[in-house]
Amino acid sequence: MTRKVVTYTLLTIAVIASLFPFYFMFVSATNSNAEILSSTPLLTFGDRLIHNITQLDKKINILRIMKNSLFITVTYTALAVLFHSMAGYALVKYEFKGKNIFFALIMLTMMIPAQVLYIPLFTLMNSIGMTNTHAAVILPALANAFGVFLMRQNMMNFPTSIIEAARIDGSSEIKTFFKVVLPNMKPALGALSIYMFMAMWNSFMWPLIVLSTKSKYNFPVALATLDGNTWQKDYGVTMLAAAISVIPIMIMFIIGQKQFISGLMGGAVKE
């Protein structure tokens, strides 16, 4: 009995600590700056939501930022899933020269922190005139060893006999991959998609470096600009922007909780 009480009490405290910042964010998004900065704690929803939305739109053109972030994230996720599953497939289902060395080299890059790459990547993008483009955000992130590793692991479970049967039926190598293998890999592709989507949706440092005009910003970079000058900072507007960046992911998470958690773990945790 005491064990039950202790368990529920501790978990409830943890849940409150975990959820309170979200509640605070939503509450602040509906209040004015003066109300947020008042001397009494503000824990109830206000009536300034519409006002904050128009203010936010004046500052960062929220639809444009949403469109930028969606374009970058969806394009990246689609390309990453396609390229990484192709590579994983080749590394498992074919024998060819240099296969093991190639895989070892890709794995070795996992040890390299991304921050090592940013300066040469920036000068490279600069010399080919690609700074301040969404392609410059998307392309370097595709060099992701974890994606290749994950798809390689998943391809190991795909029965080779099915591929051989398709070959005997006269299906070409390319067709076999797209029509036979990929449709059967949906859970793995889903897990990788969630992982890649989240990583790109929240990505900050590289977009901050390579994007230079407001009209190109993704969500995190646009959010950071709102944080700028203290004297003209409007906390209601700032919290509204944070809320808008979190809501799409939150909805996805609540709908597909189990797949989402497993995806964020890179498919490592299955329940």
Place this chain on the structure above:
Amino acid sequence: MSVSVKTLEQNAPIKKGVLEKVKKMATVNQKTAPYVFLAPVILIFMVFMVYPIIKSLILCTQTFVNGEYVYVGASNFVKLFKDPIFWKSLSNTFIYLIIQVPIMVFLSLVLAVLLDSKFLKIKGFFRMSLFLPAITALVAYAMIFKLMLNTEYGMVNHFISLLGMDKIDWLNTAWGARMSVIMGITWRWTGYNMIIMIAGLQGIPTELYESAEIDGANHFQKFWGITIPMVKPIILFVAMTSTIGTLQLFDESYILTSGGPDNATITIGHYLYNNGFQFFKFGYASAISYTLVVIIALLSYLQFKVSKGGEV
């Protein structure tokens, strides 16, 4: 006329043969297929991974003089090791490591054990609520924490003064700011690591607990005697990934504390960013980045050794 027709006829079979060969080369067969499938990844890795790694290594030994990069040997590193802000960023990072990683590992393990209780109802709700911080953009959560920790108007100080204590100047004092970063990272990542721990807990055979119960072990004895030793590899895994993550911290330092006050919270990643993209000292920033590589490699090797390759 007749001559040219004859040559054409003579040439025809050869041409046909070449065409067939070309066609055969162009079609993807079992031999060429792996290269076709790997081509995009190889190309991307060459341009956006291998090239920058090498270029960065070269930049480490160069500096920008009169419009061009010149070789300066190890002087970037010599300067770096005399740079007080670099040492500060390094010690800040290690303060985060030493305080935050153990707290988070402990909290996530305790929460995982609680969530794994058989009698627990609404398990899904608890799990979802505790995991929610892990889906939040680092920039977004750093801004929420910045407002909550505001000295005059922040929610946290409101509660502290309600309890009759003095307000804490969270973001403007060295240790206040460090604690803010530590609280932030703990909030963001504990739920994530908790899920990894739960997966580890579910791998423990229940017979172990049953026989311990027969021997009269209480909850704490079971926790210390069975749970911790059995999930040791997972604990080490979490510690290792958290360590590597901490060494690369940027967003929290940049948004929550702007590295301040007086560089008390600046991280290696943030100092690298300042040098590279505020002062455009590409050579110096590259030297910082490679020092980071060496530190990560050393710490990973150490942890790997300590865990005897994760066997333990």
